[in-house]
Amino acid sequence: MTAQTKCLSTRFRRFGGLFFLICGVLWGRMLNAADKEQLVTEWLTAAKSLQTWEAQVLQTRHLKAFTQPLVSTGKVWFATPNQFRWQLGEPVQSLALRAGSELWILSPKLRRAEHYRLDSLGNGPAKDLMGLLDMGFPKDEASFRKQFRILDVSTNAMNWSFRMEPQSASVKNMLPELKVEIAAGTKQLIATELILKDGSRLRNEFKELRRNSELSTDLFTTNLDATWKITTSGPPLKK
Template sequence: MSKSFACTFLMALTVMGVRAEPLSSADVKSLLGRIRDRRATTPNLQADFQEERKVHLLDEPIASSGKVWFEAPNKFRREIKGNAPSITVSDGQQLWIYYPKFKSAEHYSLAKRSPLDAGITALTAGLSLQNLEANYRVTGTKEGDHIVLELQPRVPSLRRLLQRLEITLDPNLHVIRTNMLQPNGDQIVTTYTNHDHALLAASIFEFNPPPGTQITTPLGK
């Protein structure tokens, strides 16, 4: 047997070994229950991430990396490093987006039925894993020791932002990858590493604009 044939044969066996197995609706429901129970005991999360955005108007994907913090049900902080750094912070009542390079910040009030609600729901779906059945039609597959959930939006406000979201979970129910496909064809793939569920300080979800920051309120006060 030639070396090239042997390598091809082994690769084929590897691919066959991770063939996706569809989960039954009962299995999906049981899994979501386990996730809810885990979030109830460990509501905090911090992790590093790598992200690649494929924009239909651009030839090359946009890569970025950073760190994310989340506290159920709706507090989060997301810091992007690199050439286009930004900090997005929400305490559940207000949202700040800060651009250090430009010393500018956007401020949004998250009142009831805020226009941003759907966007934040889509952004944090892969972190909170809460109310999935209310907002999405959920199916799942088992791939090796990982589980992939596919979420298709139920409500019109989410369908305008999101065509499909895939969430990959490891055996410990950590989210290790999300794959978001938007209606315009844009795709955002995010991988998460170094998960930690330690208690988070309240200050993580607070933002005080540095002196000299130009602040705008795109949706008004």
Template structure:
């Protein structure tokens, strides 16, 4: 009998996180996150990216810097193992690469891949819950700190992405981690570190 109760207790404990994972976010939670994030005007952060891809023998690691000014300016800069990056400013953008030594401009709406990238990055950085709710089925994995699971409803993202995990800082003002899980089991984890909120950012960055 004791053995049976122990098994039952273990089953209940293991079921609890699963029940939480299926929880749709309460409007209050998203409102609270949106209110908190509304006070954020700029973000600057280091990031570390790990790519767990079956194409590679080991994890691909890279690091860089991330800058964001509300509503439409963003800089994503890889510093190692190669120096490359891009700046998005409204509808326009420019990218550079140390290998080519060239900087080229582009228009986001005319570059299907950059359009997907820009939509994702801006949606996490702001964060734009209206857009996220339109594009993804959102479930709350943990509430403190908030960890959301986003599953694409359709569109081009659904072609390669299975789901996203977005983790917020303890105070809910910014995103601390993002995981992109692909349909074939590969995933990418990005951790944001040394995040500065509302720090004055040089206009030259964009």
């Protein structure tokens, strides 16, 4: 390969990349409302077949009040219909765990646990806010649309990106916008992003995805000893 050829090849690759990028952008921009709805439907349909899901997560927080991005790693497990486990930090600094209507937010370092019973929170902002933790795993279209409104859908060759806002006014007041990205081919969740009212952003990028593998039920249960300080919202736990 001559230098000229190499240069052409490099140029072609650059222009080709740019061409595909432009095409992708244009294709994305050219999506009409029906197309967007179609993509949403496809995503939601694909999500229906999900039984379990696990992934490594890289969370990056761009906070307006902090000069540097804050990065942490962790892991996420999800099992239908409403079980998930989020943990961040190594060792685990923060852990969110949901099993049915029980939701726990744990700070192992501080031995502090907050317990929520989602069925007794009523139709309030707390319940809406907690509902965002499994925003990437919509159960069905009706409940999804009850919770979110699609603002925009954009696509490229690799990913589909859904910009949404919460339906709940109180949640929207804190989190005006959310974003979900899925792989165009597998329809698997690859990233989520939460945009706070002050412009701060929390981006979760998922890797090492495993779909419908068998998960231990222990993952979704807590085993807190007396050293934990538990605060409860709603009726107390049955002992």
